[in-house]
Amino acid sequence: ADSYKFAVVPKAMNNPFFDLTRDGCMAEAKKLGNVTCIYQGPVEHEPATQAQIIDDLITQGVDGLAISVSDAAAATTLINKAVDAGIAVITFDSDAADSKRAAYVGTNNKEFGKALGEELLKLKPEGGTYGMISGGAAAPNLAERVDGVREALKGSKWTEVPGSPTFCNDDVTLAVQQAGDLKTANPDIAAIVPVGGWPMFAPDGWKNFVEPFKADVESKKVALVVADTLPVQLQLLKDGYANALVGQRPYEMGEVAIQTLLKLKKGEKVEKIIYTGLDRVTAANVGEFLK
Amino acid sequence: MMAETVQNFSNVRRTRFWQRGFLASQTAYVGLALIVLIVVMSFASPNFLSAGNISNITRNFSFIAIATLGITLVIITGGIDLSVGSTMALTATTTSLTMVTLNNAGFYPFPGSALIISLLAGLATAGIIGFANGFAIAKLKLSPFVTTLGTLSIVRGLTYVATFGRGTAPAGPDKELFLALTSGKLAGMPISFVYLIIAAFAMWVALNHTAWGRHVYAIGGNEAAGKLTGVAVDRVKIQVYVICALAAGFNGIIISGWLGSAPANLATAYELTIIAAAVIGGANLAGGIGGASGAIIGCILIEVIRNGLVLARVDPYWQQTLVGCIIVAAVLVDRFRSLRSG
Amino acid sequence: MMAETVQNFSNVRRTRFWQRGFLASQTAYVGLALIVLIVVMSFASPNFLSAGNISNITRNFSFIAIATLGITLVIITGGIDLSVGSTMALTATTTSLTMVTLNNAGFYPFPGSALIISLLAGLATAGIIGFANGFAIAKLKLSPFVTTLGTLSIVRGLTYVATFGRGTAPAGPDKELFLALTSGKLAGMPISFVYLIIAAFAMWVALNHTAWGRHVYAIGGNEAAGKLTGVAVDRVKIQVYVICALAAGFNGIIISGWLGSAPANLATAYELTIIAAAVIGGANLAGGIGGASGAIIGCILIEVIRNGLVLARVDPYWQQTLVGCIIVAAVLVDRFRSLRSG
Amino acid sequence: MALLELHNVRKDFGAIRALNDVSFSIEPGEIVGLMGDNGAGKSTLVKIISGIYQPSAGDVSFGGEAAHIHSPGEARRLGIETVYQDLALADNLTASANIFLGRELKYNLGPLRLLRHRAMNARAAELFAELKSETRADDLVRLMSGGQRQAVAIARTRLSDARLILMDEPTAAISVRQVAEVLGLINRLRDAGIAVILISHRMPDVFAVCERVIVMRRGTKVADKPIANTSPEEVTALITGALEVA
């Protein structure tokens, strides 16, 4: 009989990744019936604006908050304030572990990075040079992924090129341009590993980039191992424009976030850490995902 | 003290009170738009006028208002400063990093010392940025737009270099003091608002009652004329950019205190908002016009729009569109003034 | 055709060739800085001058150069347009959405029809944005900065409203044609570069050899004087903002063709880069000065810096700092000109 | 029939009444001097006739018809040319570009109408020679001396077939020999049937070419009489207020 207002706060609304979380949250709210999902965040990735929005949502009297944390220390202050105000708070996608948040729903970003590294090792155990592309230089979850990749490749024959990772600030155009620049700057590069799906969100841009050396990709002379598994990316993988994808589950993050918040409201116990899991996709199993 | 020696001009009446001074200014008209907006918002959301929300709004606009005061000075001289957002970030970062470093080094000769040293380090950084801007613009005669766009990039880059993109949380024995001085309350008001009031009053006195303020306006009105009459144009310009950077840096420190952290991407893209607040409040990018009260009204307007739309639970995708519409509508109100004066 | 009736001025020599025209302009000096930069970059990275990379650079700067041409016109009239980035996104989105919609509706009367309708829909959107800007600025006399900042927000918001933040991929029977026209090659050159050359030539003719161009300069030099001599100031201003929006929209379509998708955050924050390119190339934000060649040199410079630093494998944290330094250094070169002319 | 008629024209700027019920008329081909102290309202009057300001009250008629001149462009189309006191020049353009601003010479190249740069420069140089002015047609106005700027503003009025030319202190900055040329020009205009309103603080100039003189004081017309019936001394007294009306 009780109805609840839950707010999902992304790092930035201009990142297509979070649109999936929003969709999951909206769908789950509809299914539950007594829950409203509010999707509200800063347009661009900027921590103070996110903090102000959280504050406004507290004022508005929402029942629960799910936050993809922009800056851990900064969010901690407000998360604690919200919890003290009796609001159920969890984090998703990006965590603030030292805060009073009840749970984290999302990816284990370190594992995510490691998975990317492992896929690369599987493809080319003989090693070579590789370069990474990251999003915003200030995003902690992306930094964890970069670390994860490096950790997985430690002790192998892979070496990172200087100037890696490049930061595209979640700008799709820039991400493709940087992919091209990495290849031009390091003609012998053996792998490119974007730790988020940005360059592939521009399907033709990515194709144009890969086309000149597509044969090398098919022969695994150059390995393209990319994070995220959005539909465009899966299609590109199927068409031979990448070797492997490791995906997280943003849609599920939205669903699980709502479920978790509801449980908290009902006084049920929840796990502190809820990993939504990773998908490892290669040419072999891409069909399953492309439904 | 002295006799009024005004000549008698037979064809000059006394101006009516609403035709002169503050009431005839853009600031007043935008202030009117602001009041209308507040009324509308209070109907759209019952929480809007709650004590808690008013305190939030007050704090939030204070976060950019001190920087807006600074940039208003720059704009009055006919310049522009795009580097304020970056300056906020680097100043906050330097302050936090210094606190952390002093703490790690165990250097704490007397209570408050860590805080003082850290604040000085942060503000010195801001001062250097402002001086670099001012020097390039006043002495090397570079375009303010290009110079400060360059600084925007340089300073943000340095913030990343210094932190590897990680946020820096202030720490150490003076942390509590730091938090109290940045995000505490004084007489029930957010302390940042108290700073703002002090800064605005100081600016008002400086602009309207000192020779320096006259010179700031004169440079914006006719830089060449200022030079010809012996105004130290270059020096005043440099000072104005230094003050602007210090104001931005101080604002950055306050925000980082409230956040409990100085993220490397703090205040990204704030420059346009801050300039917009100044311009909405009546500062003219062509120079020569602007003031403290306008800067504050501009900041309040922008924050009321932002906060009000969130509270009114307007669809977030529409919010951005509405923000733009309301900003344009607010300056449109000012057209009535021009229409009335023919 | 006509006799030179110039009077004989005994105290006037002929100016030396380097003291007049293009060679004495900021554009030429920044061009010089660009050449130096290219030489340095080619030493820093052996691949910098490879055919592939030159083609990449050419394509990349063409992505913003057409918009820069448009904004240069606005800047010459003494205005500014902050909404170009948003306009790029909404135009690209509208074009893609129209293609998708037509495809879903199965409307395809003749080959190419879907493409033509979609392009018209996209450019009409851009035209409306430009008209709204121009109208507010020329007729309602609003400040160009505030107006176009409002439009920036409104237009970006509308893009999100239209797409829910999702990118839109062009689809349908004309997709191949669309891709060929946007990201194909012509005579070995990226087709976007061909468009740029055509646009720049048209702009050069318009600015230097038509009455309209004279009026654009006159408005920037002294708007009041233009009005007094019967120049249709308001009309020219509106035209200039419409052209600017169309140029930006066209650039947006080209980018989206190359990407194969129109992301909702396409070209976010490009406005500052685009304005910077124009200003670096010699356009003066105070109005009255600027040109097509400068705009292009400014764009090349910015792209060469970006691409060159990545190719030189500079630490990414330092890249942003260096970008800022090189931009300032490039305009500093222009000081030699002023110094030499005393 | 009068060419220009003003009837009770008033202009208020906020608290300042710059013009107070001013009426007068000008016949075709008539040369009228307009004099008055600084701030008397002379330039304001000119700006009302040339469409920059709208009167707060009163009527203007031109060529016998009520005229609502809403912009300088409209005034120009009616045949009213003006030399403004502040000269109204675009500093970033050359002298010849300023002279031809708004009525450039063009030739057709297919659908394009391109500027005839050399023809305009040549014509501008001719005009300067006619005015005996040492002004270079292709120099930027920004770099010109005060008198050269004024020559540009005067030359501008020579391009069209005007019916009325308003000259607001056209000889203030120019040198002795061009003053004579401008006065000669005014005489030639009269001979061509063109009316001129000449504002000047130079008594000898006004008495040399004008048939009639109008004197303003603090926004009010205090005299309007044929030159033959007055003297420099009387006009000076009217300007300073030593004499109230005449």
Added chain:
Amino acid sequence: MALLELHNVRKDFGAIRALNDVSFSIEPGEIVGLMGDNGAGKSTLVKIISGIYQPSAGDVSFGGEAAHIHSPGEARRLGIETVYQDLALADNLTASANIFLGRELKYNLGPLRLLRHRAMNARAAELFAELKSETRADDLVRLMSGGQRQAVAIARTRLSDARLILMDEPTAAISVRQVAEVLGLINRLRDAGIAVILISHRMPDVFAVCERVIVMRRGTKVADKPIANTSPEEVTALITGALEVA
């Protein structure tokens, strides 16, 4: 000993030689007229003496010592005041703010030095009354008539104890009665031992107050003689070039 001495001063602007080896000297309390056609180089000369331009060649000495005047501020400190031809006013400030720009009246409030607004307004109004100018001290210069602006520029020079005042066409825009006041002012300046260089295109003014006249033509000094030894006709001939040198 001469107050000001110029020796072979030259100034080039790119291809234009605005001044060509100009030499002359001015004694304390001397009133010298500087005449010449438009573009002859008069304003350029003034700007060199007042520190805006540096000469391309040649020397300037002031008060017997070699002077390198690098800025208008320096010139002011030496005791050189200037009325610029373009008036050099900040349009967004009031008349009195412009007059006191750079030497505002202040009082001390603790460590603060605050403006004496009323005292400055009162003093400005006095100066305008002295000049018999209808200019309101607390009006914005932007809204002023041409002659009112000129009155502001002239009033400015009256604040300090100058040794030399350069006046670049100070009477161009002002009305008959203020012209008389300005000429009277110049006479009073001479009596106080202050030297004046008066640039003017108005022959009668120069002949009324100056002791000596210097004539420039296309950047070259073509005459420098006592008023008593010349005539308006001769000076006119020198200006126009009908007479080569005298």
